[in-house]
Amino acid sequence: MTTDTTQGTAPDAAVPGATVLDARGVTMRFGGLTAVRGVDLTVGAGEIVGLIGPNGAGKTTFFNCLTGLYVPTEGEVRYRGTVLPPKSFKVTAAGIARTFQNIRLFANMTVLENVLVGRHTRTKEGFWSAVLRGPGFHRAERASRERAMELLDFVGLAAKADHLARNLPYGEQRKLEIARALASEPGLLLLDEPTAGMNPQETRTTEELVFAIRDMGIAVLVIEHDMRFIFNLCDRVAVLVQGEKLIEGDSATVQGDERVIAAYLGEPIENAPGKENDR
Amino acid sequence: MTTQTTAPDTPGARKADATGGLLPLPEKAARALALGGSVLTALSTFLAWTWTADFPGDLTVYGYPGGLQVLVLVGALLATLVALASYGLKGLRWLVPAGADPALRLATLAVFTTSWYTVLAISADLGGLVNLEPGGFLVALASLAALAGALSLPFRRPEPDPADPDDTGWAKTRHGLAHAWATTKAVFAADSPRPVRALPPYAEILIIVGVLALGLTVFTYGIGTEYDEQFIGFLITAGLGFAALNKAGLISHASQITARHQNITTCGAFVAAALFPFTQTDDQYATLGVYILIFATVALGLNIVVGLAGLLDLGYVAFLGVGAYAAALVSGSPSSPFDVHFPFWAAVLVGAAASLVFGVLIGAPTLRLRGDYLAIVTLGFGEIFRITANNLDGTSGPDITNGSNGVSSIPNLDVLGFDFGAQHDLGGYTIGRFANYFFLMLVITAVVVLVFRRSGNSRIGRAWVAIREDETAALAMGINGFRVKLIAFAVGACLAGLAGTVQAHVTYTVTPEQYLFAGPIPPNSAFLLAAVVLGGMGTISGPLIGAALLFLIPNKLQFLGNYQLFAFGVALILLMRFRPEGLIPNRRRQLEFHEDAEAPTLLTKAGA
Numbered sequence: 001m002t003t004d005t006t007q008g009t010a011p012d013a014a015v016p017g018a019t020v021l022d023a024r025g026v027t028m029r030f031g032g033l034t035a036v037r038g039v040d041l042t043v044g045a046g047e048i049v050g051l052i053g054p055n056g057a058g059k060t061t062f063f064n065c066l067t068g069l070y071v072p073t074e075g076e077v078r079y080r081g082t083v084l085p086p087k088s089f090k091v092t093a094a095g096i097a098r099t100f101q102n103i104r105l106f107a108n109m110t111v112l113e114n115v116l117v118g119r120h121t122r123t124k125e126g127f128w129s130a131v132l133r134g135p136g137f138h139r140a141e142r143a144s145r146e147r148a149m150e151l152l153d154f155v156g157l158a159a160k161a162d163h164l165a166r167n168l169p170y171g172e173q174r175k176l177e178i179a180r181a182l183a184s185e186p187g188l189l190l191l192d193e194p195t196a197g198m199n200p201q202e203t204r205t206t207e208e209l210v211f212a213i214r215d216m217g218i219a220v221l222v223i224e225h226d227m228r229f230i231f232n233l234c235d236r237v238a239v240l241v242q243g244e245k246l247i248e249g250d251s252a253t254v255q256g257d258e259r260v261i262a263a264y265l266g267e268p269i270e271n272a273p274g275k276e277n278d279r
Numbered sequence: 280m281t282t283q284t285t286a287p288d289t290p291g292a293r294k295a296d297a298t299g300g301l302l303p304l305p306e307k308a309a310r311a312l313a314l315g316g317s318v319l320t321a322l323s324t325f326l327a328w329t330w331t332a333d334f335p336g337d338l339t340v341y342g343y344p345g346g347l348q349v350l351v352l353v354g355a356l357l358a359t360l361v362a363l364a365s366y367g368l369k370g371l372r373w374l375v376p377a378g379a380d381p382a383l384r385l386a387t388l389a390v391f392t393t394s395w396y397t398v399l400a401i402s403a404d405l406g407g408l409v410n411l412e413p414g415g416f417l418v419a420l421a422s423l424a425a426l427a428g429a430l431s432l433p434f435r436r437p438e439p440d441p442a443d444p445d446d447t448g449w450a451k452t453r454h455g456l457a458h459a460w461a462t463t464k465a466v467f468a469a470d471s472p473r474p475v476r477a478l479p480p481y482a483e484i485l486i487i488v489g490v491l492a493l494g495l496t497v498f499t500y501g502i503g504t505e506y507d508e509q510f511i512g513f514l515i516t517a518g519l520g521f522a523a524l525n526k527a528g529l530i531s532h533a534s535q536i537t538a539r540h541q542n543i544t545t546c547g548a549f550v551a552a553a554l555f556p557f558t559q560t561d562d563q564y565a566t567l568g569v570y571i572l573i574f575a576t577v578a579l580g581l582n583i584v585v586g587l588a589g590l591l592d593l594g595y596v597a598f599l600g601v602g603a604y605a606a607a608l609v610s611g612s613p614s615s616p617f618d619v620h621f622p623f624w625a626a627v628l629v630g631a632a633a634s635l636v637f638g639v640l641i642g643a644p645t646l647r648l649r650g651d652y653l654a655i656v657t658l659g660f661g662e663i664f665r666i667t668a669n670n671l672d673g674t675s676g677p678d679i680t681n682g683s684n685g686v687s688s689i690p691n692l693d694v695l696g697f698d699f700g701a702q703h704d705l706g707g708y709t710i711g712r713f714a715n716y717f718f719l720m721l722v723i724t725a726v727v728v729l730v731f732r733r734s735g736n737s738r739i740g741r742a743w744v745a746i747r748e749d750e751t752a753a754l755a756m757g758i759n760g761f762r763v764k765l766i767a768f769a770v771g772a773c774l775a776g777l778a779g780t781v782q783a784h785v786t787y788t789v790t791p792e793q794y795l796f797a798g799p800i801p802p803n804s805a806f807l808l809a810a811v812v813l814g815g816m817g818t819i820s821g822p823l824i825g826a827a828l829l830f831l832i833p834n835k836l837q838f839l840g841n842y843q844l845f846a847f848g849v850a851l852i853l854l855m856r857f858r859p860e861g862l863i864p865n866r867r868r869q870l871e872f873h874e875d876a877e878a879p880t881l882l883t884k885a886g887a
Contacts, residue, residue, distance in 0.1 A: 067755060092757030104752035106745050116738075117745045123738050127766055130737030131730055141737070182755055183880030 018080075019044045020188050020219045021096070025075035026065050035061040035245045038075070041221075043188060047221045048210065050234035052227070054264060058221045058243040062100055063192055066221075067091050067098050080187065093121040097186035099177040101193045101223075107166035111157055112178055114165050115148040118183025125155075148183060155179045157211060171202040174184070178209065182218075189213060191222040195229055203229055231255060239263070300431035309431035313383055314362035315427025320390055321355035323421055324348040326414025329401050335506040338401070339412075346509060347397040351418065354393055357520060358386035358425060361527065365432075377472035377528025380432045384467060385526055387429040389519030393512050394422040400508050409876045430466070430590050437461040459470045472528025475535050483536050487544055490533050491551040496640055499531040499558045502829060510835040523621045527844055532766070545728065546821075552721055559659040562711030567834065569713050572720040573782050575826035579727050579819065580774035585808065586816035587735055589747025590646070591654040593796065594661020594880035598772040600794035601637045602630035602779025604668065607686040607789040614688065627780050634776025635769050637664075641770035646761060649750065661796055661804055668791040687792030692719070692784050699784070716785045723781055728819055736772065737818075743767050744817075773881050799843060801830050809851060815861030824862055 021043040028036040036058040043049045051058050054093040063068040066077055068084060068091035077084045084091050097118075106114050123144055129137045155175040160168065165176060174194060177268045181189055191210070195203045204227060210233055214220055224230045230237060231251040238248040247254060254260055300309060324344040332339055336346015344352050364371035366378030375382055398419045402408050439458045446454060478486070497517060504510040524530050538545040552572075556565050581595045611620030611630055621629065645656045674684025680686065691700030691712070715862040736739050742763045745753040754760050783789050797805035806829055813826025833843050854861075 069755070088751075088754045089757045089759050092755060098755055100752065100755075104749050104755075106748035106752065108739070108748055109744055113741055113744075117741050117753070117758070118756050120738065120742055120745075125738045127734055127770065129738050130734045130739050135735060137737070146740075180756065253706070 003046065003163060005218075015247070017123070019043070019046050020047075020080060021066070022078040022081075023062075023066065023075065024078075026062065026072045026077065027074035028061050028065055028070055029073045036065065036072075039240065039243075039245050041238055041245070041248075043219050043221050045187075045219055046214060047215060048222065049238065050216050050230040050232045050237040051221065051223045051240060052225070052230055052237060053246075054242035055221070056242075057240045059240055061193060062219075062240065062244075063098065063190055063223060067096060089121075092184050092186075095185070095187040096190065097181035097184045097188075098190040099174075099192055099194060101196065103170075103173050103177055105165040105173055105177060105180070106165070109165055110161065111152065111163050111165055112148055112161040113150055114176055114180050115183045116144055117150060118180040119144045121184050151179045151182050154182070154212070171198055174198070175209070178213075186218060188219045188221065191220060191224075193223055193225065195224060195226050202228065202238050207233055250269055280802035281533035300433050301462075301485050302427055302431040304428070306431075306432035306433055309428045309687065310362070310365060312428030313387060313425050313432070314359065314366075314428075316423075316428055317355050317358035317387065317390065318423050320418055320422035320425060321352055321359060323414050323418040324355065327412040328397070328415035329405065329410050330412055331405065331410065334401050334404055334410075334508075337507060338397075338415075339789070347393070347400075347512045347540070348529055350509075350512045351390060351394045351397065351422075353514050354386065354520060355392040355422075355425075357523065358383065358390050358429075361386050361523065362425075362429075362477075362651035374529070375527045376475075376532055377447055377469045377526065379527070380429075381467050381469040382527035383432070384426075384429045385519055387425040388584060389516055390522060391422040392519060393516045394418045396515060397508070397510060402533065404508075412446060413640045425766075427513040434466055434468075437465050439812070456530075467526065469526040469528065471491050471499040472531050475532050478536075480540075483540060484543060484631035486533070487538055487540060491544075491547045495551040495554060495558075498827070499555060503559070504835060507836065507838050514832075525618065545732075549721065550792075552724075553718065556710060556717055557708050559709050559714070562713045565711060565713040565717050566833070569675065569717040569720055569785055571827050572717060572724055573778055573785070573831050574807075574810070575823045576720065576724045576727050576778045577802050578807050578814070578826040579724070579731060580778070580824035581807050582769050582811050582816065582822045583731055583734070583743075583774070584771035584817075585811055585816070586768055587740060587747065587820075588743040588764055590650045590764060590767060590807075591650070591657070592768070592771070593654050593658035594641075594664070595657075595771070595775060595807055596794045596796070597661040597780040598775035599636045599782065599802060600664055600789075600791075601634045601772075602776025603783040603789045603793075604686065604779075606630040607689050607783040608643045610686075610689045610783065612686050612769065614684070614686050616678050620690075623692050625650035627777065630780035630783075631773050634779065635773040637776075638769045638772025639765065642765045643760050644771075646764045646768060654710055658796060658804070661794075665791045667792050668794075680791070685784075685788050685792060687788040689783055689787050689789070692716075714786070716781065720781050720785075723777055726777065730770065731819055732772060736862045739763065748764075757871065761862065799833065801826070801833075809847075813851065813854060813861060815863035818861075818863045819860050821863035 005028050019042050021041070023039065023041045026036055026041075039058075039062055040120070041049070041051075051062070051247065060216055061070065065072045065148060066084075068086055068088035070084040079091075079094055080095055082094070083098070084094060092144070102140060109117070112202065123140055125140050127139050149161065155178060156180065157168075157172060157176055161275075165173065166178060171274055177223045178189075178194070194210070195206050196208065207229060210220055210222065222230070222233065231254075234251065236248060237251060237254045239246040239257075239260050241252060243258075247257050290344075298304070302309075304312070325342060327341055327349065328338040330339060336348075338346055338348055348701065357534050360371065361379055362375060365383055398411065398415050401410055401415065410584070421488075437458075440454070442454050453498045493702050501510070501513050504513050521530070555568055559565055559568075564600065577599050580598075581592065584590050584592050584595065606626045606629065608615045608617050609619050609621040642662045643659070645653060645660070648656060667676075668680045669683050670686075671679040674682075679818075691698060693699065696702075697715075699719070700712050702712070703710045703715070737744075742758045742762045743755065745756065746760055746763060750760055771829060786793070795803045797803055801807070807826075809824045810825035810829050812825075813824065813829065814820075815821030833839075833847065836843065836846075839846055
């Protein structure tokens with residue numbers, strides 16, 4: 001809570017090429033099992049980077065290393081030049097927000113409250129301020145609510161602000177999770193399988209949403225299994241296989257790489273992965 | 280469930296059956312019977328039910344009802360009103376916004392149960408039916424007729440699941456029972472109430488005043504019941520009557536109106552509570568009042584820890600103990616090793632601060648644990664406090680707490696020349712010692728309510744709820760989980776300590792045995808937790824009502840003796856089975872029900 005002033009509200013997205021995230025040689029071992037081995041990854045400002053790989057390739061583990069849920073056994077992760085602290089709430093305060101593969105909303109809070117929780121790092125009102133309710137408290141609370149409503153408007157959930165999060169349909173829960181992450185005013189947004197379980201229509205909406213987020217100046221790193229989604233979306237794609245980075249490059253390079261096809265399908269056959277979802 | 284109850288497209292014969300009543304009476308006759316029975320029951324309370332005054336409450340008098348008769352009369356009047364409303368009388372439509380029939384069934388059930396309980400109690404107490412006067416027989420018959428009438432009213436029968444023809448014996452019985460249960464639920468199932476029409480503000484405030492006055496009357500009556508039969512009758516009438524009003528939709532209307540005027544309701548509730556001592560002629564029931572208030576306040580403090588932050592604390596009563604001991608030690612009591620006599624405000628600060636420190640000391644190492652582990656560790660620390668207080672007696676350790684004898688002869692408070700130990704005359708009313716403390720405790724309760732409400736609806740409160748809902752996600756949202764949980768723990772401890780400072784003065788003596796984990800006398804940790812769960816986690820009124828019930832019921836049902844805790848356990852299990860959200864459901868849960876009002880949840884929950 002003391003670190004919450006380090007990042008300003010407006011990420012300096014206008015500078016293309018500035019590195020937002022820089023992971024170097026990240027290795028994560030659980031006992032004898034090496035889940036992630038020496039992965040390097042950089043994300044530049046205003047970039048959408050995809051991370052793909054078969055199930056069990058270590059994508060989510062790598063994500064957890066980036067967000068402080070795990071402390072990498074080796075290597076370091078820098079966000080805008082500073083090494084990330086090993087606590088997930090400090091990582092969020094530094095400016096990296098994430099969503100979860102299996103949706104983790106606060107189910108019994110309203111939609112608006114969920115987003116307000118996301119504002120936690122950008123507000124400072126503590127216990128005494130809440131009990132005494134000075135003018136500063138009301139001002140901050142009002143500002144938070146306005147910002148939260150803006151974000152709900154942005155993802156198209158403003159009309160459902162007073163609903164309980166658990167009562168939202170699946171696709172809207174995903175959107176709410178993104179809005180909640182955006183509320184912490186991140187410079188980098190990590191999306192863990194944002195379109196899992198969605199129909200093509202919803203996937204397309206999510207795609208537009210991610211582009212809109214990028215246009216806000218927020219860099220995006222996304223894990224996904226839906227190849228069409230990822231190749232449409234991403235400026236660069238990295239492929240993780242058995243904990244190691246196989247290849248990194250633009251969609252065409254990755255799509256055409258035989259090793260990637262082999263990793264997914266076993267051997268090259270006529271079905272290109274772009275036509276087929278992996279599951 | 281819903282699909283079963285929406286008029287099934289089956290042949291005519293079955294359709295008629297599907298909307299028939301539980302008993303085979305034509306609808307008009309049934310309604311008339313319910314109304315007539317209710318009126319007759321009301322009238323019969325003016326007759327003598329028994330010939331001797333041996334049965335408590337004096338039911339021998341013609342002309343005016345007494346004792347249990349009053350309860351029957353109240354129930355019967357309610358049933359009569361609902362029955363009239365079920366005819367669609369213009370002026371009474373507001374009474375049953377969710378439909379009259381389910382409410383009528385419950386109201387007549389309330390009357391029936393109370394009057395039959397009375398009649399049976401008379402017969403059992405005095406030995407035989409001969410002790411009944413004609414009035415007694417009349418009330419039994421009339422209330423039975425009313426109930427029979429109400430049960431004959433048509434309702435939407437659930438369609439039976441087709442039984443598996445291969446089923447034999449036990450499986451068949453079980454299937455039959457399941458259907459009977461579904462039917463029973465359908466008998467009392469109510470529709471969702473009409474939305475409240477917007478009334479002018481003054482009218483809504485008048486309604487709130489009326490609701491609060493009713494609440495005060497019911498509470499005062501319950502606290503003032505003088506004998507077991509009266510209290511049991513009170514529980515039956517109040518419980519079923521409340522259920523009837525609930526089915527009628529009035530409770531939901533009232534809660535919507537109070538929700539619109541939250542501040543007025545809160546202030547009004549405190550005014551109503553402050554009026555309580557004036558309704559009492561002697562200090563006996565004010566004693567109950569102040570103990571209830573202490574218990575309820577501590578339960579509300581625990582609700583911050585358990586209900587908001589989701590930290591299961593099984594040793595919470597220790598914080599009450601720390602506050603009480605701290606206040607007792609600086610109170611100038613002769614058995615305190617410290618020869619100091621702090622003024623009250625300083626004692627309050629010392630007590631609250633001691634509890635706060637104790638809370639942080641316990642919280643800092645234990646709050647890294649989650650769930651069950653935390654519960655066990657807090658349980659351990661609660662016992663450590665009690666045993667330590669027991670041992671700091673000069674022989675096993677330094678002489679601080681005077682061991683198991685405790686700190687005794689704590690002097691009465693004297694704030695600004697107002698002696699809490701003496702009687703005061705206030706506008707013709709005599710306010711005794713306990714009533715004085717009642718007022719003081721009310722102020723403390725107000726502070727706790729204020730802290731709960733304001734902190735709950737703020738950044739820190741949302742962080743608490745987020746931690747409770749999903750700690751990993753909360754951390755990923757930038758919430759410093761440990762710090763936020765420690766704040767919840769410390770605030771809860773501090774509020775309990777605040778209540779403890781008053782408790783020390785009310786009880787004269789502070790001993791370690793007052794702060795057990797579980798025991799027959801509240802407050803102890805188990806009862807505190809039960810009050811929170813029973814009343815409704817995360818609400819303000821829930822723990823207050825839960826604590827009042829949990830204090831009053833064991834206190835009034837002394838005759839249960841050793842079976843008190845057993846009965847209490849059974850009651851708690853039943854409650855968890857049929858109303859897991861507690862008596863007062865949380866706002867979030869209400870929203871949950873509100874949103875899918877047409878969805879299946881309503882029917883399944885409405886039966887409970």
